[in-house]
Amino acid sequence: MRILLVEDDRKAARLLARGLQEEGFVVDVVHSAEDGEEESYAVDYDMIVLDWMLPGKQGIDLCRDLRARAIQTPILMLTARDATADRVAGLNTGADDYLTKPFEFEELLARIRALLRRSDISRPLVLALADLALDPVSHKVTRGGAVLDLTPKEYAILLILLRQAGEVVSRARLAEQIWQADLIGIDNLIDVHVRNLRGKVDAPGLPQLIHTVRGRGFRLAENDGV
Numbered sequence: 001m002r003i004l005l006v007e008d009d010r011k012a013a014r015l016l017a018r019g020l021q022e023e024g025f026v027v028d029v030v031h032s033a034e035d036g037e038e039e040s041y042a043v044d045y046d047m048i049v050l051d052w053m054l055p056g057k058q059g060i061d062l063c064r065d066l067r068a069r070a071i072q073t074p075i076l077m078l079t080a081r082d083a084t085a086d087r088v089a090g091l092n093t094g095a096d097d098y099l100t101k102p103f104e105f106e107e108l109l110a111r112i113r114a115l116l117r118r119s120d121i122s123r124p125l126v127l128a129l130a131d132l133a134l135d136p137v138s139h140k141v142t143r144g145g146a147v148l149d150l151t152p153k154e155y156a157i158l159l160i161l162l163r164q165a166g167e168v169v170s171r172a173r174l175a176e177q178i179w180q181a182d183l184i185g186i187d188n189l190i191d192v193h194v195r196n197l198r199g200k201v202d203a204p205g206l207p208q209l210i211h212t213v214r215g216r217g218f219r220l221a222e223n224d225g226v
Contacts, residue, residue, distance in 0.1 A: 005017055006033065008031045013031065016049070017029050031055075036059075049075075049078060050062065063095050067093070153193050171218075
């Protein structure tokens, strides 16, 4: 499942994104309401985790605008405001839940999962290509019926490739979405994880599904044509 995290504290955003990625989520991070608004309109997210206090336009205003545009993606509001009036204001604006800072990551994770269970997207279809299948709920991955034992990073890479099956996914996109880092410095690391993933998905004797597109990135497809 894909989460948009709107948080102006870059260190906090990086830590939250890393924790969610280790739980199998794909996380996009932006640091302003304006960027969050743009991403929300462009991408069909499963969840938005939104900080109230943002530079310029506030998170609560973004929440109100998204609901006014009939975007029904579940929204979890994060804030240091703990007064009852503030909680009521956040919920009345359209937020589905409200979590006061500071909080434990385990509680954030539990609230996200609870919101997803209550939403229409709580039971997503299994993502599949040929005889490869990935269940976003159980995180179970199989090829030809055999269960694949993937690391969290391998799972995250495969999830992105399956969501964009047939399209080229750049190394820069993998670096940003999975490692929350620039491509420079981790290019080789990405290649190592993709090579290990390919060794499990494309085991000897099986048709190749993960293809390297020279100079562009990687592509999940039943053939190597672009």
